[in-house]
Structures are given as structure tokens and as C-alpha cells.
Amino acid sequence: MSGPQTPEPALRIQGDAPTGARDEDAADGIQHSHRMLSFSDALLSIIATVMILPVTHTEISPEQFDKSIQKLLATRIAVYLMTFLIVTVAWAAHTRLFQVVGKIDDTLALLNLACMMTITFLPFTFSLMVTFPEVPLGIFLFCMCVITIGAVQALIVVYAFHFPHLLNPQIESSAHRALYRQHILGIVLRGPALCFVAAGFSLFFYPLSYLLMAMVIFLPYVSKVSSWCKGRLVGPQEPPAHSMEFFTFDLHEPLSKERVEAFSDGVYAIVATLLILDICEDNVPDPRDVKEKFHGSLVAALSVYGPHFLAYFGSFATVGLLWFAHHSLFLHIRKATQSMGLLNTLSLAFVGGLPLAYQQTSAFARQPHDELESVRISCAIIFLASIFQFAIWTTALLHEGETLQPSARFGGREHAFMFAKLALYPCASLLAFASTCFLSRFSTAIFHLMQIAVPFAFLLLRLLVRLGLALLCAMRGLTQPATQAEEDAHAPLLPAAC
Amino acid sequence: MSGPQTPEPALRIQGDAPTGARDEDAADGIQHSHRMLSFSDALLSIIATVMILPVTHTEISPEQFDKSIQKLLATRIAVYLMTFLIVTVAWAAHTRLFQVVGKIDDTLALLNLACMMTITFLPFTFSLMVTFPEVPLGIFLFCMCVITIGAVQALIVVYAFHFPHLLNPQIESSAHRALYRQHILGIVLRGPALCFVAAGFSLFFYPLSYLLMAMVIFLPYVSKVSSWCKGRLVGPQEPPAHSMEFFTFDLHEPLSKERVEAFSDGVYAIVATLLILDICEDNVPDPRDVKEKFHGSLVAALSVYGPHFLAYFGSFATVGLLWFAHHSLFLHIRKATQSMGLLNTLSLAFVGGLPLAYQQTSAFARQPHDELESVRISCAIIFLASIFQFAIWTTALLHEGETLQPSARFGGREHAFMFAKLALYPCASLLAFASTCFLSRFSTAIFHLMQIAVPFAFLLLRLLVRLGLALLCAMRGLTQPATQAEEDAHAPLLPAAC
Numbered sequence: 001m002s003g004p005q006t007p008e009p010a011l012r013i014q015g016d017a018p019t020g021a022r023d024e025d026a027a028d029g030i031q032h033s034h035r036m037l038s039f040s041d042a043l044l045s046i047i048a049t050v051m052i053l054p055v056t057h058t059e060i061s062p063e064q065f066d067k068s069i070q071k072l073l074a075t076r077i078a079v080y081l082m083t084f085l086i087v088t089v090a091w092a093a094h095t096r097l098f099q100v101v102g103k104i105d106d107t108l109a110l111l112n113l114a115c116m117m118t119i120t121f122l123p124f125t126f127s128l129m130v131t132f133p134e135v136p137l138g139i140f141l142f143c144m145c146v147i148t149i150g151a152v153q154a155l156i157v158v159y160a161f162h163f164p165h166l167l168n169p170q171i172e173s174s175a176h177r178a179l180y181r182q183h184i185l186g187i188v189l190r191g192p193a194l195c196f197v198a199a200g201f202s203l204f205f206y207p208l209s210y211l212l213m214a215m216v217i218f219l220p221y222v223s224k225v226s227s228w229c230k231g232r233l234v235g236p237q238e239p240p241a242h243s244m245e246f247f248t249f250d251l252h253e254p255l256s257k258e259r260v261e262a263f264s265d266g267v268y269a270i271v272a273t274l275l276i277l278d279i280c281e282d283n284v285p286d287p288r289d290v291k292e293k294f295h296g297s298l299v300a301a302l303s304v305y306g307p308h309f310l311a312y313f314g315s316f317a318t319v320g321l322l323w324f325a326h327h328s329l330f331l332h333i334r335k336a337t338q339s340m341g342l343l344n345t346l347s348l349a350f351v352g353g354l355p356l357a358y359q360q361t362s363a364f365a366r367q368p369h370d371e372l373e374s375v376r377i378s379c380a381i382i383f384l385a386s387i388f389q390f391a392i393w394t395t396a397l398l399h400e401g402e403t404l405q406p407s408a409r410f411g412g413r414e415h416a417f418m419f420a421k422l423a424l425y426p427c428a429s430l431l432a433f434a435s436t437c438f439l440s441r442f443s444t445a446i447f448h449l450m451q452i453a454v455p456f457a458f459l460l461l462r463l464l465v466r467l468g469l470a471l472l473c474a475m476r477g478l479t480q481p482a483t484q485a486e487e488d489a490h491a492p493l494l495p496a497a498c
Numbered sequence: 499m500s501g502p503q504t505p506e507p508a509l510r511i512q513g514d515a516p517t518g519a520r521d522e523d524a525a526d527g528i529q530h531s532h533r534m535l536s537f538s539d540a541l542l543s544i545i546a547t548v549m550i551l552p553v554t555h556t557e558i559s560p561e562q563f564d565k566s567i568q569k570l571l572a573t574r575i576a577v578y579l580m581t582f583l584i585v586t587v588a589w590a591a592h593t594r595l596f597q598v599v600g601k602i603d604d605t606l607a608l609l610n611l612a613c614m615m616t617i618t619f620l621p622f623t624f625s626l627m628v629t630f631p632e633v634p635l636g637i638f639l640f641c642m643c644v645i646t647i648g649a650v651q652a653l654i655v656v657y658a659f660h661f662p663h664l665l666n667p668q669i670e671s672s673a674h675r676a677l678y679r680q681h682i683l684g685i686v687l688r689g690p691a692l693c694f695v696a697a698g699f700s701l702f703f704y705p706l707s708y709l710l711m712a713m714v715i716f717l718p719y720v721s722k723v724s725s726w727c728k729g730r731l732v733g734p735q736e737p738p739a740h741s742m743e744f745f746t747f748d749l750h751e752p753l754s755k756e757r758v759e760a761f762s763d764g765v766y767a768i769v770a771t772l773l774i775l776d777i778c779e780d781n782v783p784d785p786r787d788v789k790e791k792f793h794g795s796l797v798a799a800l801s802v803y804g805p806h807f808l809a810y811f812g813s814f815a816t817v818g819l820l821w822f823a824h825h826s827l828f829l830h831i832r833k834a835t836q837s838m839g840l841l842n843t844l845s846l847a848f849v850g851g852l853p854l855a856y857q858q859t860s861a862f863a864r865q866p867h868d869e870l871e872s873v874r875i876s877c878a879i880i881f882l883a884s885i886f887q888f889a890i891w892t893t894a895l896l897h898e899g900e901t902l903q904p905s906a907r908f909g910g911r912e913h914a915f916m917f918a919k920l921a922l923y924p925c926a927s928l929l930a931f932a933s934t935c936f937l938s939r940f941s942t943a944i945f946h947l948m949q950i951a952v953p954f955a956f957l958l959l960r961l962l963v964r965l966g967l968a969l970l971c972a973m974r975g976l977t978q979p980a981t982q983a984e985e986d987a988h989a990p991l992l993p994a995a996c
Contacts, residue, residue, distance in 0.1 A: 031829055035759055039821060042540065042767035050771070050778050109825065110957055113818040120774045120814065127782050128796075135796045261533055266767075269540035273548070276618045280548050284625050298626075298633045316618065320611040323537060327607065331529055459608055 045266025150192025543764025648690025
């Protein structure tokens, strides 16, 4: 194996610490931060997806499906997507912060809880802002939230630098600790400072404050995309932070893979269960209704909800299998770069939209005209969620030495399986979308068929890929000398060689 | 340090495996199960708490607060608690299963997803069963769910024993693997077999099937409690599984601490955010309402929701701090025994009831008569959730050599802090409850004051405990020779010695 030279992210946090060392720390009130971080990840991922609920609960009876409802729905979808991006920015900031602060004590744990509580308010203030765009109160509250978060984070930084044993060992032992502190405080307070100005402007000239706020939200993404584009055009460069030569610890280093996984897990888990939340609450029929409308027949009453359950099964299977693909993917990833993190965020944002797909396919199940449209929307959501996963892998392949385990690299043993796994959902959803164009009458049936067929495809994947490769080899074998083909058959599966 | 003799649970799963080894496994399609298990824990914890939603969303306008509503509310609370216990049983079975199956491959991951999907249906079927107790369909569906779960789990066992490299190394290398398989299959299929009989009876004599079902749900708890009682009365015994001498791996060994933590984190995270889900969805005022009712004043419209926000802050702080106490507690725990697991489940069940406390204090905020009652219910919920945490610690102290880190044991450096941390919420809620008896007019104010004061108490805890101990020492010093007192002052904080 060609061992890669890049160092592992030097921030292994917890779990592998021997019991003795852990206890000694604990006795001083110092704790490893692993569990606090997973808890924060869980909270943040739920908050990121919360705004999909108003979208799915928008009641659209087909009669009143007019422009105003369409506009409301569009607004809510926009709110959801923006909230997702905002919370992801907050999450990324939190991740960076706790890459610098390696250990916690009680005070830091409590400060972190305060930070989380403020972040949970972001979705509310944001949706207030969108519902009342001309009232400055919304943006004022939003900015106050961001400022509070910044203040608490700054407090965490100051506290941790005051007790340096809480810091990441690399920074703790650095001679330029004060410079680090200044630099990190700058990063933490950049957004809140802009928001402070925006809050000021909101009181007398609010359009400017929207502009400033957009800067806060989009700046991280714009800078990521532009640096990635530059990287692709000019070739990989030293990151600018290295210009300060004395920095031993790169503040721009990739997000910790563990936390990317934990955050993604949270999103998948809450999306998978959002559906069951609805089903449990609303779909138990009322005893009085059953007596009056269905003459006491519970089976008849439940069969009304039939499409709901079918849609739930399909949706859970889709979310579960997208998680499965994500899980397989990150098993082969050694390190998540910034661009991969961005693609992951986009993929997750569409995964968060899946309850909408569920709602669409179950609510419209009886309206043949809208049905077609809703099935297409669902296919599009699934396609986008899965194609961004595929893009993560493609991006990882570009720097495979750094980012991938050897077995998943181009021509590696797992390469073909990985490719097939990640291509399955984009292909299936595209196929379903295309077939609704030709067989528009059966669109719902096609969609449900796809959702039921894909799990089996995953189960048979290894078999199918082996068969496909063997077929490829056999076909090539006809044009090549027989000995070569035999050799190939015994070699590990190498799609590039076949 | 008196090193404890008990071996660490031999099931360290992942994360600490070096990259090379991990990749080699991954190339064979074998994966460490860590991430799949955290995902399952997240799903299960959300499902366990889902039935609190119908409880909190029961609409009680004070006029129609009659017997029928009270009965409905009581039924829903019972459904919530039972669902919590049922899902916890399923979670414990899942934990045991994956203590035997140490690694996973794609097939097992997909089977696990199927298992999860079936478990998500348990709350629905159970609440169907309670709403229509005399229609056998509910219990029939419930039993079908349990049987499906059992069948999938049996499939997992058979598959894993067919490819022994997936098993826990201890079992893999055991000479009696076939016996293990039989034994584990027996454990996995015990419940489903009972349910199969129950499903049969549900078709012609359903009361008997309720009895059988109750056995499935309560048997694990009853056997745990009785074995614990026996242990307390007779003294610790060899567990009965050891009677089969050739078993090198104890099937009854304690639940893995990591998974107990992950499941608890999930419950705390979803409970903390259930409130924000409601706030985000319902509390953004309608633009038309604002124009008509509040003459366009958004501030006036929002102030109507004021009590909601106050209650939200209080409730989030309470959940967060209970998580914090739980976090501190498990930091000092080396191993979770069965009785500690049971106490943890009970504590979590009441934590899951906290959204109810929130709903009560915010919905009744204007009705002085009901207010008193709802504040008392809230205090009781908080008291029970926190007292069970305290009980976990007390139980751990009984076997401190085995279960606790040295620093938290009786007389250890952290003992006094731990005691104070875990006693804070029981004391505060009890105090609030008591003061509502004397100052019933200010009950809501007292409750909110408590919720706001406790976080600061946590911050000042170390200071307070040190002060208290110093005071204790000083008071004792008056009756003791001065030199002794000085010595004490320099020693680490030992409440037992003071």
C-alpha cells in the first residue's frame, strides 16, 4: 500500500483515551468533548431540518390551489433552504471552534448549551423576517441572535485560552498562542460584527441590513466555491493562512470527519422519523368517526390512510438507503475537504426535502392531474440528493491520495461497487422521471415501484457488479488473447483494467 | 489507584482501529458497526419519544376541561409511557444483538434498516390498540410488527453465524459457536413466539392476547428488578448463564456504555428540540391577523406569544442541564449495570415528559386556578426525571469498585461535586413544589424563577461546594485541634474526612 503522507487530522478527540488518563482529567473537572459534540451535532441537525415542517404542513386542498398558495409554498421552501444553510454555517463555525478547543470543563459545557439554545432560535427569527419583510423587527431579532452566538463563542475562546490545558495540544504548546487567540477571535466575531452593523441599520434603513446579512450567510459558501474553482484552475496551492509562517496549526484545516458524519446522521435520522411523527399523531382514526362513517369497521377506516402508509414505507426506505450510501461512502473517505463538506451540505439539504416528497405523493394520491407534477418533484428531490453524494465521491477521486482509502481509489477493489452504489439512486430517479413522461397515467405506480425495487437492487448489488464486470471482461476477451482474459478473471476486480 | 479487576467490556467497536486495518476490512465489504449503531440509536430514541406529541397537542380549552378530556389525556400519557418502555425493550434487544455481532457488511446494514423501519411502526400500532381496545386488529398488527422484528433479527443472527468473521472475536474463536447460535436465537425469538400465540388468540379471544403481550413487554423489566432485589438481599451471585461452563462470552453482560450514552443523547436532543418544532411552526403570526387585530404592530402580536417563549427558554434550559448532569454522571461511570440501565430508562421516560410540562405552563398561563396544578405537575416531572439520575449514581456507589471511576467514589475528589450536581434539580423542584403550597398565587413566577436560577447554580457549583466544605471543616475545626484542621484544608476535598 502506498501510504499517504498527509497527517491524520491531529484532533482525535476521545474514546480511545485509556481509562486511567481519562479519569485523571475528570478529577480536575476536565472532560473529553466527544459526547458534548455529538449532542450538539444532534441538536443542530434537528434545527437545520425543522423548517421543512411548515412546508409539509401547508394545507393545499386542490380547489384552492391558486397563486397565493403557490407563493406561500415557494416562500416556505426558500425559508427551509436558507435556514438549512444558516444552521450549517453555525455548525461549521462550532466545529472549527471545538477543533481549537480540544477539551472541556463544566463551564465550557454550560456555555456550549447557551450557544445551542441561541442557535435554536435562528429558524424562528428567520421565518419571522421572511413573513414580515418590511418590519425591521425580524431582522433585528435575527441579528441579535447571531450577535449572542458570537459573544458566547468569543467567551468560550477567551475562557479556553485563559486555561490553556483545554486547548488543542498543538496550540497549547505553540509559542504564538496570543496571536492564535487574536486570529480565532477575529474569525468568531467577523459575522456578529457585520450583524451588529445590520441591526443598527435595521432601525432606520433596513434594505442595507438585508444586504449585510446576506453577506454573513453566503460569504463562507462563496469563498469556499471560489477557492475550489481557483484550486481547479490554478492547481492546488498553499492555503493563505500558511503565509504566517509561525502557525503550526492550520485554522483552515478540513472539518473533522467524525463531526461531518454525526451531523449527517442526525439529519438522516430526523428526516426518516419526521414522517412517523406525523403518522403517529394524525393517522389514528377517531373512535367516533369510525362508528359513524365506517359503521365500526376499523379496517375500512385504516384503508383510507393506505396511501399514507405506502408513501411512508417508500420514503423511509429512500432515506434509509441514502443514509446507507452515505455511510458506505464515508467509510472509504479518510478526510473531508471543504468542497466535499459543501457538497455534503447540499446533499443533506435535499434529503431534508424528502418529507415534502412524501407529503406530495400521499396528499395528491387521488388527483390525477397534480399527481404527475408531485411525482416529478419527488423524483427531482431524490435525484438531487443522490447526485450530490455522487459528486462528493467524484470530488474525492480528484485528490484520491489524500481523501480516499486505497481500496476505493480509481481501479481499487471497491471502486466498481462504490460507483454502482452511488449511481443507483440518480439512475433510478432519472428513469422514473423519464418514464412519467411516456406513461403519465401510471406515474404514482412507477414511483412506488422504484422505491420498492431499489432496496433489492442494493442487496443484489455485489452480485450485479460482479456479473457486469465478468460480462465486460468476457466481451473484451473475445478481442484479446485468451490468456490475458484468464489473468483478468483471477485478478481482483479492476474495472479500469477490464 | 486500586485498579479494578473487572475486564473492560471486550467490545470496543470502532474509531480506535488504525486506518490500515480498517481499510483492509472495508475492502472485503466488512465494516465496523459504530456509525450504524449511532444512527440506530438516534432513530430509536426519536421513536421512543414520539408519542409525547399527541399528549402535548391535546387541545384543552379551559371551558371544556371535563372528565372526557381528562380521560383522553390520561390515556395518551399511558400510551406514551408504554411506548417508551416498548421501544426501550427493542433497543436493549438491538444492543445485545450487536454486542454479539461485532462487525457488519452491506447485507447486515440493510437488514438493520429493515428492522428499524418495522420498529418505527410499533408506536402507531400500539396507539391503535389503545384507541380501539375491543377491536382485535390493533393487537394483531402490533404482534405482526414484533414478529417481523424478531424474524429480521433472527436473520441477522443466522447470517452473522454463517460468516463468523462478522461475530464478536470472543464468540468467533469459541469452540461452541453452534451452541451460542442456538442460545442467541432463543433469546431473539422468545418475544416474537409469544406474540405469535397472542396474534392467534387476538382473532377469537383477545383478552388473553393482551395478557401475553404484557408478558413480552414487562418480562425484561420484571426479571431485571427481581434479579436486582435478589442481588441486594442475597448478595451478588454468579449470573445463571455461567452455569453453562463452556460459554466464554457472557450473554447477560451489561449494556455497552457507549450505546446507553448515544440513546440518552438522542432522547435529550429530540426533547429539547420538540419545543422549537412547535414554536417554528405555529408561532409565526399570520400577516393578515397582524394587520387586523394588532393594527400592524408585530411587537404586539409577538407579545401574545411571550409566555411561550419564556416557557421554551425554561424548558430548554431544564433539558439541557439534565443532559449536563447525565453527561457528568456517565463521565465517572466505567460500566453500566442492568439496574443502572433500568433507572436510566425511567429517568429518560420522565425527561420525555418535559414537553408536557412546557405545554402546561405555557397553555395555562392565564388561568390562575389551573396554573397551580400545572406548575405542580411540571415540578413533579422534573423531580422524577432528576431523582432517577440521582438513583443511578447511588446504585453505582453500591458497587463502586466495578462501576465508578476512582475520583467519583465515596470520599473521592469529585464525590462532593457529583453529589451536589445531581442533588440540585431534585432539591430545586421539591422547593418549588413546596413553595407553591404556601405562595400559590405566585406559583408560575416561582417556577420560572427556579428554571432561570438553576443554570447559575450549576455555574457556581464548584465554588459553592468548596465554600460549603470549607465551612464544614471550619465548624469541625472549632472542636478539633487546630493542626488537624490545617491539614484538612490542604488535603484534597474529602467530604468523608471533613
